[in-house]
Amino acid sequence: MNITRRRGAIAFFITLGVLLVGLAVTLDVGWIVVTSERTVWFIVLGILLFAALIAGVVLNTVFLVREINRNERQDTFLNAVTHELKTPIASIRLYLETLQRRPLDEPQRQEFYKVMLADSDRLLATVEQVLKAGPLGQRHRQQNRAALDLESLVTDCIAVTLQRYHLPPESIVLDPTPGDVRLFTLGIAEDLRTAVLNLLDNAVKYSPEGVHVRCSLAIESYTRVTLTIRDTGVGLAPDQFKRIFKRFYRVPERSTSKIKGTGLGLFLVRTIARQHGGTVTAESPGHNQGTTVTLTLPRANPTTQSAL
Structure with a gap:
């Protein structure tokens, strides 16, 4: 849902930018023709309106760049979280399969348990960090x-x-x-x-x-x-x-x-x-x-x- 919302926002800003540029060009060309037979007030008004359109295009570009940057950061975040989740899971699975298939002496078994516990801690830390990011970032914590x-x-x-x-x-x-x-x-x-x-x-x-x-x-x-x-x-x-x-x-x-x-x-x-x-x-x-x-x-x- 968030991805769809971001794509919709980017599409909106692109469409708005194209319309503003088209309108600015049309107004600029049309006003040159109109003001050739009009007073100076029309020229001043045209300049102000044209400046407003240019400002709109600039703001639209700024918002678009921010949205794209935010989208890239979120993509990077998803890739990082995927790696942080898959790596310890794959490690734990490998050690469990080894323990299941091969007879090991006690020191080796204890070393495997130690590594799996470390991977479990890493996995748990990643999950807790992701889960806390939402509630902490959205509202004030109402706790004792x-x-x-x-x-x-x-x-x-x-x-x-x-x-x-x-x-x-x-x-x-x-x-x-x-x-x-x-x-x-x-x-x-x-x-x-x-x-x-x-x-x-x-x-x-x-x-x-x-x-x-x-x-x-x-x-x-x-x-x-x-x-x-x-x-x-x-x-x-x-x-x-x-x-x-x-x-x-x-x-x-x-x-x-x-x-x-x-x-x-x-x-x-x-x-x-x-x-x-x-x-x-x-x-x-x-x-x-x-x-x-x-x-x-x-x-x-x-x-x-x-x-x-």
């Missing part, structure tokens, strides 16, 4: 919010990421909070956990030459808390700092073409941050110089509780 200890939440997310990618503990490090202060924010634990996991997931995936991620928590202007995640990966060009948070967007560079993903992770992070009254930003010194992502949230009192 509570004061959350950010250090505990980030520590838990780091442990999950290390286990998911089979990384040593020193790959992702959380620096001590200055002053040994416990920092809280008011929010939905499940959503904030999703945001932090997606940030860590991106930092790991875009560090193909080795994972070295540092996380830090700090107070900003006494009323806000910042979580900063720095990696030493492929980096970003300045024109990508805002685009990476758009739905379905993937960085169009050769160095990242082999990195798989749905294009939803950072979109979810931005959506969750906004729904919690916060922001998320990205910056990078340049290519292969790493990326720093900063998630900013309102600071809360440990005893704060809200029903909204």
Whole structure:
């Protein structure tokens, strides 16, 4: 249904553009003939109408280009999701068939179980990301919010990421909070956990030459808390700092073409941050110089509780 709607929109804009161009040419030629025997007011009126038609053509072109770009991003998303779903399923099936057909010793069986569990986690993460993109992107989350200890939440997310990618503990490090202060924010634990996991997931995936991620928590202007995640990966060009948070967007560079993903992770992070009254930003010194992502949230009192 969405594909049909997009095709209808593109057809509408193309038809409108053709009609506007035809009308503009007809008016321009006709007005030259008419105004040869008329007053200057007709000439001025003709110029204004012609300018309005040209503006309409320009706007139509802009909307058409946006629609085509959106369509391409969604096609890329569907291809990425298809790959992310098929690959772990095919892997799990292969190991199950091997277990069924061949007698294996216990160490091999345990290794197979380990790989299948990892593939199941990958499959589940993709499904959850797709399922969350719709509800989070369409409306405000009406759930109970509570004061959350950010250090505990980030520590838990780091442990999950290390286990998911089979990384040593020193790959992702959380620096001590200055002053040994416990920092809280008011929010939905499940959503904030999703945001932090997606940030860590991106930092790991875009560090193909080795994972070295540092996380830090700090107070900003006494009323806000910042979580900063720095990696030493492929980096970003300045024109990508805002685009990476758009739905379905993937960085169009050769160095990242082999990195798989749905294009939803950072979109979810931005959506969750906004729904919690916060922001998320990205910056990078340049290519292969790493990326720093900063998630900013309102600071809360440990005893704060809200029903909204």
